[in-house]
Amino acid sequence: MISNDIRVVVAIDFGTTYSGFAFANRLSPDEIETNTRWSGREGLPKTNTALLYDAECDNVLKWGEPALFQEQRRRKNQDAAQKLHIVERFKLHLDHSMEQKPELPPMFDYKKAIIDYLIKMKSVIEETLQRRWPGLSLKQVLFILSVPAEWGPYTRAILRDCAFKAGFIDENTHSNLEFTTEPEAAAIHCLSVCNEHNLKINDTFLVVDCGGGTVDLTVRTLLADNKLREETVRSGGLCGSTFVDEEFLKFLGRKVGVKALGTFKEQAYGDLQKLIHRFFCQHVKLPFTGDEDEFEPIELDLETHCSTLIPHITGEAKDKLEDEDWVIDLEYDDVKKMFEPAIKKIIRLIDAQLNKLPRDKVKAMFLVGGFSESPYLSSRIKDNFKNRVRKIAFPRQPIAAIVKGAVSYGLNMQIIFSRIIPWTFGIEVKSIFDENKDPIRLRTIDNRIWKIDILVHQGESLKLNEERSREYKPLQNNQEAIVFKIFYSKLENPKYPSQNNVEYLGKLRILLPDVHLGRNRPVEFSLKFAKEEIKASARNKITDEVYQTTFKYPFESDF
Ligand SMILES: Nc1ncnc2c1ncn2[C@@H]1O[C@H](COP(=O)(O)OP(=O)(O)OP(=O)(O)O)[C@@H](O)[C@H]1O
Ligand SMILES: [Mg+2]
Structure with a gap:
């Protein structure tokens, strides 16, 4: 459960080529600080997303910039150095649609690199936070991880698992990790420059985040109170620097x-x-x-x-x-x-976004990310689009834009979107009948009983888009599907779907054709509490196949 105990928001920009973090205290949200102290280098907002492993690829010897540029000072060390492995651009392995993935050592799981990298990043984060706020515990920190816009929900599940294994969150602080998309974070950062460019309420702008691996685009409209509305479906491509x-x-x-x-x-x-x-x-x-x-x-x-x-x-x-x-x-x-292939793709992506909207609707285009610093890319974009977009601007600190925007996102989530949920939600599960506790009339012929497995209790505080999930397995070896029936109630601890004051919300069916695996077919079922609706999803943990559906809140005005 997200607690009011959160004191600090830390955002991590896990980039293809460079990664960094920024942070702010909830009490002084305007002071977002970007870390610039990295082992081996000071003064830069990010360090290389790179690891140097020993010959067996077990232990990390160096990370960040020193992983790439470790000097071989003595000749006698050279042989040993030849056998070490540099691992980089591993973020792109999260994108299942990419055909030719960056090379990794043989039999090496990219998730190990993500976990190891996050562990190293965590130690710098802890050290930095301890210096600023001695005694602060990680449990009091909300972590925001930014992900490319185009990547499917499974990437978040993998990253969540990696962050868990790296020790950022534990079983009790699951909701202290949130995700935002990179262009969303970039757009929030660009809000701070909207005033400088005379953008007014209802004006629409395009943000293009040109990174090392991906280029991500989003079109937003400025609303009252510095809120943003998404105008089109965001897009992106593998055409970074x-x-x-x-x-x-x-x-x-x-x-x-x-x-x-x-x-x-x-x-x-x-x-x-x-x-x-x-x-x-x-x-x-x-x-x-x-x-x-x-x-x-x-x-x-x-x-x-x-x-x-x-x-x-x-x-x-x-x-x-x-x-x-x-x-x-x-x-x-x-x-x-x-430059040509990448630039052509970027121009096509921008063109496609602009074509989705009436002419002159987009008042400004903001370019962020390291690649946006390329004078050639910026001149090609200006030449191509100066007649269609009046202002093409490059905000300050383009490389730190994402991580700073992600901190603002985290701070705002805290301020605006924590809500108390007025219902309990759970799903129907078949349990063993307990004759000391359960009413005899509810016993089924196979000596079991239908119960409610609660995912969220009435009265809990939920953030916008907070997700509650749990793993389930089929009851029978030969079962070809699981039907998750969702119930809700005003009671804090309802026990049975058939009792009074428990209502049926709907169901989600997931097909599990691989019956040869028997009961060993774990499915992760989750409910996500979005602004207008509840999103149910079930993911086959073996194949990553996802089934989804949405439900309206029982009584919208109540929530
Ligand atoms: N002047 C420049 N011209 C071209 N490329 C540049 C320039 N300055 C920086 N870059 C490139 O920008 C990239 C780093 O940008 P950034 O930190 O935004 O990417 P990232 O976050 O690592 O990647 P992604 O967002 O795709 O995961 C590097 O590939 C770097 O070579
Ligand atoms: Mg980036």
């Missing part, structure tokens, strides 16, 4: 040979990372403006930037590069082409 890095690798593969690049990647992943981050991102991607006149060809000297790639290069590529002193030239067109 790291897809430009991938194009660079394809370019490099064409120069050195795909095979050479492949073996180099396998054997010296850390060096490849350095090449991407320290050479490509720093010297090529980040500064690229798209202005041909000011562009100077860039030399990639393999001996300086990535000498360990050279021994892998063979045949014609070797002869050619040897003649050129191992220098590869990056011309204007080469770099432009690397």
Whole structure:
């Protein structure tokens, strides 16, 4: 149950390439602080979403930026260092629709990386909170995790489980973790700049969060009291900045040979990372403006930037590069082409959102996320859309936008949306009949009894969209479906669906065709208490298949 004990809201932006957190005390909600102290680096709002594992991939040796750039100072350590594993971009494994997922070590479960990363993040969060508010317990913290808009509910279930295993929440503080979508958080952050851009009540704006992995879009209308209404179905795509890095690798593969690049990647992943981050991102991607006149060809000297790639290069590529002193030239067109696929997709996404609304309805477009800092991306977007959207703006601190917006979301949830629920809700379950406690007239022929398994008690405080869930299994080995019947009551502790003052709300059926698994087919049933309706869902925990339905509240005006 969400308690009034919550003192601090902490939001975590678990990004594809960079992650960070921000926090605020409920008593001073205007002071949202973004953490900038990371081991190995100070002053940046995020650290790399990267882990360095030992040879067995069991233990985390380093995390964040030091995981990517651990220097091998002594030669004798080099052999050992070769066997270590850098794991990154693992967030994208949550997206089941992605065809070519980023590589991970063989037999390595991406969820382990998420848990390990969250454990490391938790220790910095705890340290930071202890410094600010000594004695504060994690039980007094509401955590907000932001997720891409397009990702299905199962991603939240997985992240919730990972956060649980990382120790952010326990059985009693389940509701101290909430989710918001990345564009929702970005939109809330953009609220703070709406005034600066003269946006008035009923004005509509588009927010585009251009991250490392995904680009997420949402269209919102400003309402009274700084509230936002969602205008269209949000959208998103896999066209973040790291897809430009991938194009660079394809370019490099064409120069050195795909095979050479492949073996180099396998054997010296850390060096490849350095090449991407320290050479490509720093010297090529980040500064690229798209202005041909000011562009100077860039030399990639393999001996300086990535000498360990050279021994892998063979045949014609070797002869050619040897003649050129191992220098590869990056011309204007080469770099432009690397941006092209991602930029085209982003433009298409923006276009599709604008097409959903009448012309001139969208008064402003705000771009946030690290990729929005690209001068080339911003000029392409301005060129494409300046005739359709009057203001195209880039709010301050674009990288911290999501995490700060997510803190505001958490603070507002606390202020506005905690409500006392006037009914008990539960589902019908068949239990063993207890002759000392249960009325004999309710005994079924198989010596059982229909009871109510309560998910929420009348009088509890519920936040908007709070979810209550529990695991169930089929009663029979050969059962092909479970029907969840939902009941409600004004009583705090109703026991039987057939007793007075207990009403039937509706049912949800889930098919379970895999009868060969017998009773071992766990289903997670949950009720989510949204603003206008109750959403029931049942997820087959083995296949991740989800069945959903919604119900109106029994008497809307009461709640
Ligand atoms: N000037 C720039 N030009 C191009 N890309 C940039 C620039 N500055 C930062 N980036 C890229 O932005 C990305 C980081 O942005 P951000 O922190 O918003 O992403 P993320 O949260 O890790 O990803 P996601 O939101 O997709 O999960 C990196 O890939 C980085 O290389
Ligand atoms: Mg992001």
